[in-house]
Amino acid sequence: MALVSMDEELLIAHAAGVLSAPMRLLIETYAAIRDDVAVALDVAEIAAVAFFESEPADAMADDAVDVALALVEAVESGAGEAAGLKSPTPAHVAQRAGTALDELLDLPHPVRERALAAGGQWRFAAPGVRRIELSVEGGAKAELLRIEPGHGSPTHTHEGNEFTLVLAGAFADGINRYGRGDLCTAGAETTHRPIAEPGETCFALAVTDGSLKFTGALGAVQRLFGG
Template identity: 70%
Template structure:
């Protein structure tokens, strides 16, 4: 496991639009927490814009305007339908998730926005651990994790890569310690067991491009069922 910062390769990929949506969320969230990362993102965007000006303009389809207007109309129609909840039902829905929303408000953008859009719908991941799936694209997935002190994930490795950005609190995994603002990277060569430290609840943004592979007895069960 490595404590890292957003590197130039990721910044260039983001500016070029070739970064997956989950990885873009990772970069943008880290930038929201770190002024140096934010400045590096702006520099990469400026460089990409300068290069783009040198490219010949692409031809647009004759019906491009019609397509754009139809997309806007679809979005506005959907928003209108969502806003058409009856007052009683709307108040009940707000009350049911009020507490969950409150603890999300201190988290950085764009995680906070996406989690609120998901209705603060926490799901069980492990004892003391809840998750909200924020966005997925192909094999890449971004999740918000809520880890109670003393709890965490069973020992595991990965089929692909995992980036974890600590948004609040801290966790240790027997290899390193990660506090608010720390970003760590894991690949298939690393086995670890992240556990939230005592005190503050740990919130983390986890971006993966492959499944977890559990070790020990839980791994045997996973393999038994074809995981």
């Protein structure tokens, strides 16, 4: 459980506010379930504050205070980007999701809030695998995965980077085993097949910045259709 998969530069980038929304969600969720990551993130934020305080200050625009107050009012009234993040009422979600709501409520709060804001509706991804799209920005995407024991993804590699954080249960990909709080990082050089272990249903937060590239017969079909 040592912190070896989260690059220090990513933590500093998060503190500086320059990461995409999917990557911010990944790091905030990682910190919510791992005390060592939370400490490392706090250190990165202190370092970022110290850096910015050492930089020469730019002159503030004459209307800066008015602009800031207008932004606060917009957020509080549900306007703009914040409007899309409002959670449905518990009764509404419970009516649509039934017992699936309990599963979402057991997840770490950053993911739980996003999943409820997205409506809490699971969609088919593969046999035994369901997903909820949580966040998309630029070329990055964050999804919540629900993987039944013995199921998972076909063998694949990646066009970009893939970060998979286990929230509950466990999976193995032929390279390593990942349990709750473990982060699997994969890139173009990685070929693996993540499969949930027997027993508990596996929940994972997956963040990608490129498409998966399947191998074998499925890869041939993907290439045929231009994937």
